[in-house]
Amino acid sequence: xxxxxxxxxxxxxxxxxxxxxxxxxxxxxxxxxxxxxxxxxxxxxxxxxxxxxxxxxxxxxxxxxxxxxxxxxxxxxxxxxxxxxxxxxxxxxxxxxxxxxxxxxxxxxxxxxxxxxxxxxxxxxxxxxxxxxxxxxxxxxxxxxxxxxxxxxxxxxxxxxxxxxxxxxxxxxxxxxxxxxxxxxxxxxxxxxxxxxxxxxxxxxxxxxxxxxxxxxxxxxxxxxxxxxxxxxxxxxxxxxxxxxxxxxxxxxxxxxxxxxxxxxxxxxxxxxxxxxxxxxxxxxxxxxxxxxxxxxxxxxxxxxxxxxxxxxxxxxxxxxxxxxxxxxxxxxxxxxxxxxxxxxxxxxxxxxxxxxxxxxxxxxxxxxxxxxxxxxxxxxxxxxxxxxxxxxxxxxxxxxxxxxxxxxxxxxxxxxxxxxxxxxxxxxxxxxxxxxxxxxxxxxxxxxxx
Amino acid sequence: xxxxxxxxxxxxxxxxxxxxxxxxxxxxxxxxxxxxxxxxxxxxxxxxxxxxxxxxxxxxxxxxxxxxxxxxxxxxxxxxxxxxxxxxxxxxxxxxxxxxxxxxxxxxxxxxxxxxxxxxxxxxxxxxxxxxxxxxxxxxxxxxxxxxxxxxxxxxxxxxxxxxxxxxxxxxxxxxxxxxxxxxxxxxxxxxxxxxxxxxxxxxxxxxxxxxxxxxxxxxxxxxxxxxxxxxxxxxxxxxxxxxxxxxxxxxxxxxxxxxxxxxxxxxxxxxxxxxxxxxxxxxxxxxxxxxxxxxxxx
Numbered sequence: 001x002x003x004x005x006x007x008x009x010x011x012x013x014x015x016x017x018x019x020x021x022x023x024x025x026x027x028x029x030x031x032x033x034x035x036x037x038x039x040x041x042x043x044x045x046x047x048x049x050x051x052x053x054x055x056x057x058x059x060x061x062x063x064x065x066x067x068x069x070x071x072x073x074x075x076x077x078x079x080x081x082x083x084x085x086x087x088x089x090x091x092x093x094x095x096x097x098x099x100x101x102x103x104x105x106x107x108x109x110x111x112x113x114x115x116x117x118x119x120x121x122x123x124x125x126x127x128x129x130x131x132x133x134x135x136x137x138x139x140x141x142x143x144x145x146x147x148x149x150x151x152x153x154x155x156x157x158x159x160x161x162x163x164x165x166x167x168x169x170x171x172x173x174x175x176x177x178x179x180x181x182x183x184x185x186x187x188x189x190x191x192x193x194x195x196x197x198x199x200x201x202x203x204x205x206x207x208x209x210x211x212x213x214x215x216x217x218x219x220x221x222x223x224x225x226x227x228x229x230x231x232x233x234x235x236x237x238x239x240x241x242x243x244x245x246x247x248x249x250x251x252x253x254x255x256x257x258x259x260x261x262x263x264x265x266x267x268x269x270x271x272x273x274x275x276x277x278x279x280x281x282x283x284x285x286x287x288x289x290x291x292x293x294x295x296x297x298x299x300x301x302x303x304x305x306x307x308x309x310x311x312x313x314x315x316x317x318x319x320x321x322x323x324x325x326x327x328x329x330x331x332x333x334x335x336x337x338x339x340x341x342x343x344x345x346x347x348x349x350x351x352x353x354x355x356x357x358x359x360x361x362x363x364x365x366x367x368x369x370x371x372x373x374x375x376x377x378x379x380x381x382x383x384x385x386x387x388x389x390x391x392x393x394x395x396x397x398x399x400x401x402x403x404x405x406x407x408x409x410x411x412x413x414x415x416x417x418x419x420x421x422x423x424x425x426x427x428x429x430x431x432x433x434x435x436x437x438x439x440x441x442x443x444x445x446x447x448x449x450x451x
Numbered sequence: 452x453x454x455x456x457x458x459x460x461x462x463x464x465x466x467x468x469x470x471x472x473x474x475x476x477x478x479x480x481x482x483x484x485x486x487x488x489x490x491x492x493x494x495x496x497x498x499x500x501x502x503x504x505x506x507x508x509x510x511x512x513x514x515x516x517x518x519x520x521x522x523x524x525x526x527x528x529x530x531x532x533x534x535x536x537x538x539x540x541x542x543x544x545x546x547x548x549x550x551x552x553x554x555x556x557x558x559x560x561x562x563x564x565x566x567x568x569x570x571x572x573x574x575x576x577x578x579x580x581x582x583x584x585x586x587x588x589x590x591x592x593x594x595x596x597x598x599x600x601x602x603x604x605x606x607x608x609x610x611x612x613x614x615x616x617x618x619x620x621x622x623x624x625x626x627x628x629x630x631x632x633x634x635x636x637x638x639x640x641x642x643x644x645x646x647x648x649x650x651x652x653x654x655x656x657x658x659x660x661x662x663x664x665x666x667x668x669x670x671x672x673x674x675x676x677x678x679x680x681x682x683x684x685x686x687x688x689x690x691x692x693x694x695x696x697x698x699x700x701x702x703x704x705x706x707x708x709x710x711x712x713x714x715x716x717x718x719x720x721x722x723x724x725x726x727x728x729x730x731x732x733x734x735x736x737x738x739x740x741x742x743x744x745x746x747x748x749x750x
Contacts, residue, residue: 053622053625056625056629164548164551169547219517219544222518225517260513260515266514311513316501319509448512448535448538448540450540
């Protein structure tokens with residue numbers, strides 16, 4: 001500080017001294033004198049204060065005893081496993097009371113390959129999720145989520161690195177990760193508010209859209225949250241397919257905004273776009289007689305997503321009561337060619353959309369009540385210029401919908417039990433009452449959840 | 452020509468003054484926001500992420516907080532895992548390299564004091580326990596002295612050009628704080644040995660005032676008071692009566708009022724942090740008001 005003052009002083013002195021030679025050297029001396037006086041005055045004040053503080057500390061020594069105003073806690077003894085990553089395990093399972101519906105599907109939408117199966121009937125354990133995460137070094141953090149499930153065994157759901165010190169609002173992520181499009185897409189099943197995910201996600205991506213690739217995110221230096229995300233990836237997952245190629249198989253772009261309204265309300269909303277291609281993407285359908293058929297789609301797939309979330313908590317304190325409203329919408333257009341065994345291969349084009357809206361109310365600590373409405377619009381789906389429903393009955397023009405009501409009890413942030421009732425009309429001709437009871441337990445380290 | 456040289460040198464001289472930008476501080480809790488204000492004065496631009504009416508264990512990682520974290524030069528938090536449910540998300544989402552843990556822009560108050568109640572057995576069956584010890588260190592105002600030392604150091608490290616300014620303010624603050632501690636200590640003499648019931652486990656306030664916590668409303672730390680547990684507490688109060696029930700402002704008043712009515716003792720709503728009551732306007736007001744309220748109830 002003193003060094004800088006002197007610098008300023010000498011620079012000022014130089015500025016005036018240079019052209020005018022020595023004719024105002026008195027002024028310089030005066031300025032120097034003044035600065036020196038200021039410095040001494042300042043130091044004297046600090047010294048006086050410090051002396052008084054010493055005196056006070058001496059007296060207070062008796063008054064406050066030595067008890068708790070102590071030196072920093074001693075460092076814990078080092079052990080070889082001190083650097084072990086945070087390990088967490090999610091245990092989840094459910095009991096479901098469902099009709100036995102052969103070839104259950106969501107009417108009007110090309111199903112995922114491999115076909116997504118609905119909830120199991122009766123008792124079953126759902127995917128157990130093992131997560132490992134740690135800061136790798138000052139610059140990177142790593143995380144892996146391994147999912148153990150019947151049928152598929154162990155799968156790598158996520159395995160990525162993330163930069164910590166790129167700075168200027170940038171974060172780079174690479175590896176396998178859930179895409180940042182939409183709101184629920186990054187959420188793992190244990191963080192869902194209902195036993196199953198919305199019909200919209202079921203037809204779009206199954207559980208969620210995963211990427212093998214890179215993601216760059218930039219946050220604007222503003223009080224309003226402005227977040228721009230772009231991703232390039234392999235694009236191997238539905239609605240794309242693995243194409244054994246160099247370069248990027250898919251690309252996403254997203255914009256999110258968010259902020260507070262007063263003390264008690266906050267929101268986040270955004271739009272995202274996903275562009276990918278599919279090659280021989282297999283599907284299973286039903287012909288008008290109800291017998292099975294297989295086919296595949298080759299072409300491009302484009303999806304728009306919009307999401308909006310509003311949270312309310314009195315005075316920003318969600319501990320007693322809080323409310324969350326959340327809605328998402330999508331529109332997907334696919335064009336290319338469709339082939340199936342009993343039908344003629346030909347040009348295919350579809351434009352489909354859907355949405356859901358839900359409200360979750362914590363009416364007292366530990367207890368939440370929620371309602372969700374799902375709606376899909378098959379829109380247009382044409383093969384060789386004619387409506388596809390004539391050839392493939394499971395893709396007929398129909399508007400799937402579903403009402404879900406849930407009540408959950410969460411005695412701590414590590415445990416949750418949920419009861420759900422749903423009225424499901426997602427398949428033409430089906431009007432089913434579904435009941436499910438679910439548990440979600442979290443062992444060990446459990447990373448903080450996003451908004 | 453000469454006029455340009457002159458102007459250039461004047462501009463050069465003024466340069467360090469422009470570079471003397473304020474330190475933007477993200478304070479997790481109001482007590483640290485207030486302490487930074489005491490030390491940083493008008494050189495610190497402070498954003499306080501939570502209020503005394505919010506439970507610092509359970510804050511939603513709201514978009515507005517991420518946006519503020521993005522702009523911070525210094526993060527001042529309690530640490531000891533108090534903010535584990537939300538702070539790591541803000542830090543990672545912010546894309547801000549200045550405030551990452553391990554660097555000079557990240558300050559944890561709990562590292563500066565001796566934490567009490569370090570659990571000997573780490574098991575979540577014991578409720579919401581913190582491996583490093585109980586994080587509610589602001590319950591004892593004496594803890595603010597070492598924290599202030601550390602914080603002034605952190606400010607000086609980030610904004611070295613104002614080191615003298617921060618040191619002077621630190622000395623001045625400590626002087627006033629010692630005076631206040633002495634005054635509080637005299638006023639609190641009457642509370643020494645008084646039995647109290649606490650809503651949430653906090654060993655620091657009893658250590659400061661010499662009050663004696665005979666029971667907690669939470670059956671285990673962080674677990675909501677149940678009717679069965681409240682009944683046990685009521686029974687225990689029949690054997691060992693207490694003078695008052697202490698409840699931080701952010702908790703629901705219902706369980707403490709239920710017990711107060713049956714045990715015939717008053718509930719004292721403690722500000723818990725700066726802004727937790729109308730009188731707790733700054734750090735001095737916080738402890739003044741805490742004492743006022745407890746002395747009033749202990750009459």
